[in-house]
Amino acid sequence: MKNEWPLWEVFIRSQHGLAHRHVGSLHAPDATMAINNARDVYTRRNEGTSIWVVKSVDITASHPDDKAELFDPAQSKVYRHPTFFPMPDDVKGL
Template identity: 65%
Template structure:
């Protein structure tokens, strides 16, 4: 069985409780179970995680790079959308 017959999976790993699952890479596997086990060996063998998600790559829908200008550029001069114009009282921490 060659690699090309196995579908591609995207792997997400939660590094510790309370944090989000983060995309760490992709791998080839024949089914979801195998994908998760292989992710365990490929992406968490140095104790990188406590939880793994696997999503078959074909199920991920992405923005079109050709439309990136229309999609994202208009945001680059909207500095007023950042909540950085307030004077915070000293008592407020962690903001």
């Protein structure tokens, strides 16, 4: 039976203000059950305030062979990193 259920990727937001994070995947026949299953599989230890699910087949991924041209050019651009500013100690969540 399970082989007939499509795969879903699950994203959980742990606290208000933080982004949804990918936590894993599961099988479910449709979106409603994917949400229910995600609740049961991934929020058992009080992890969540919000759940997103998306069918795995609907995700378009970059190709591993493109790594060099996609990512290597960013390596030599140290000036793009915001590391030249002193951060006040009181600023949290950075």
